[in-house]
Amino acid sequence: MTATLTYIGKITTPYHRVEQCPNNIQSQGPLCQITVREEFKQGLKGLTIGQDILVLYWLADAERDLLIQSNKHGDNKGTFALRSPHRPNPIGAAVLSIEAIEGAVITVKGLDCLDNTPVIDIKPAIYKEGIS
Amino acid sequence: MTATLTYIGKITTPYHRVEQCPNNIQSQGPLCQITVREEFKQGLKGLTIGQDILVLYWLADAERDLLIQSNKHGDNKGTFALRSPHRPNPIGAAVLSIEAIEGAVITVKGLDCLDNTPVIDIKPAIYKEGIS
Numbered sequence: 001m002t003a004t005l006t007y008i009g010k011i012t013t014p015y016h017r018v019e020q021c022p023n024n025i026q027s028q029g030p031l032c033q034i035t036v037r038e039e040f041k042q043g044l045k046g047l048t049i050g051q052d053i054l055v056l057y058w059l060a061d062a063e064r065d066l067l068i069q070s071n072k073h074g075d076n077k078g079t080f081a082l083r084s085p086h087r088p089n090p091i092g093a094a095v096l097s098i099e100a101i102e103g104a105v106i107t108v109k110g111l112d113c114l115d116n117t118p119v120i121d122i123k124p125a126i127y128k129e130g131i132s
Numbered sequence: 133m134t135a136t137l138t139y140i141g142k143i144t145t146p147y148h149r150v151e152q153c154p155n156n157i158q159s160q161g162p163l164c165q166i167t168v169r170e171e172f173k174q175g176l177k178g179l180t181i182g183q184d185i186l187v188l189y190w191l192a193d194a195e196r197d198l199l200i201q202s203n204k205h206g207d208n209k210g211t212f213a214l215r216s217p218h219r220p221n222p223i224g225a226a227v228l229s230i231e232a233i234e235g236a237v238i239t240v241k242g243l244d245c246l247d248n249t250p251v252i253d254i255k256p257a258i259y260k261e262g263i264s
Contacts (some may be wrong), residue, residue: 003190003250005221012173015200024258036212040220043199046213053212054225056188058135061201067175080168080185081178082256088172089137090253093186095259118135122212122220127227127259 008043009036009104011057013111018061021113023072024083025094029110034119041104044122049068049101052125055094055108058118062090092117095125139250140175141168143189145243150175150193154244155204156215157226161242164253177256181233184257187226187240188248194222198202224249227257 012033015021022029034055036044045052062087067079079087094112100107107120144165147153154161162183166187168176181187195218201212211219224245232239 001250003137003192003247005134006135006196007135008220018239027195037200040199043210043212043220045200045208046139047210049239054227056221056223063238064138067172068177076177077177077245078175078177080172080175081256083255083258086254088140088175089188089254091188091223091253093188093255117133121219123219123225124213125216126215 004059005120007058008040009034009119010118011111011113011117013113013115015114018114021114024062024111025096026110031099032108034106034112034122036104038104043105044106045100047101047106047116048097049098053094053095053098054123054125055119056121057092057113059085059090059092059113060118062086063087064090091120110126127128137190137252138199139190139252140172141166143243143245143249145245145247146185147246153246157228157244158242163231164240164243166238166240166254168236168251170236176233176236176238177221179230179233179238181230183230184227185230186255186257187251188253189224189245191217191222191224191245192250194218196220196222205253211242223252
């Protein structure tokens with residue numbers, strides 16, 4: 001009933017305390033870097049500037065046993081009806097455009113997580129049919 | 133450098149062999165069920181019919197050490213430039229509309245994975261700013 005994740009790299013953002021992090025991705029936010037570990041670098045071959053990627057990252061300090069939480073309006077909702085970092089598997093998900101890519105480093109704008117957050121996956125983004 | 137995932141439920145699809153699975157989500161595909169384990173059921177409170185959710189699932193049989201793969205056109209690409217299930221952390225990601233929700237069971241259309249695939253997260257979908 002469990003599986004093990006490997007960190008493939010880390011995210012560099014300007015945020016060193018949780019209170020500094022924005023609530024969600026900001027498409028015009030500050031530049032952030034996704035740096036892939038050397039042994040995974042060839043996995044980036046074929047990604048291009050301007051392409052939209054889905055980035056998955058691991059929110060290591062989250063609480064994993066909250067099933068009901070208050071949203072910003074003070075309503076109680078289930079964890080799976082919220083995008084709170086506190087969830088049984090604290091995976092952050094962001095769709096971002098590639099601003100630059102050089103070696104093992106992808107530059108994007110406006111990630112919402114703490115500096116040094118582990119990355120667990122990068123893949124081309126797809127939207128619901130009809131929206132993309 | 134690693135983290136542990138907990139399965140929160142499982143997905144029911146019509147596909148019992150990998151060759152039967154479509155390559156991606158089909159918005160008009162067959163009805164599929166996401167059944168959350170009893171102990172996580174209250175986490176669904178507040179999800180509604182018609183809402184778009186991001187579902188993350190674990191592709192347990194994937195190969196995890198492929199960094200270069202051929203795409204359908206025969207080009208060699210890096211794993212992170214592809215949506216292949218074979219990747220260091222084999223997490224599937226799908227944005228889907230909720231067709232029905234009853235107790236611990238969410239019905240959606242057109243998932244692309246094998247029957248009995250473990251679910252690891254459900255959260256409200258957001259698109260890139262300006263697209264949603």
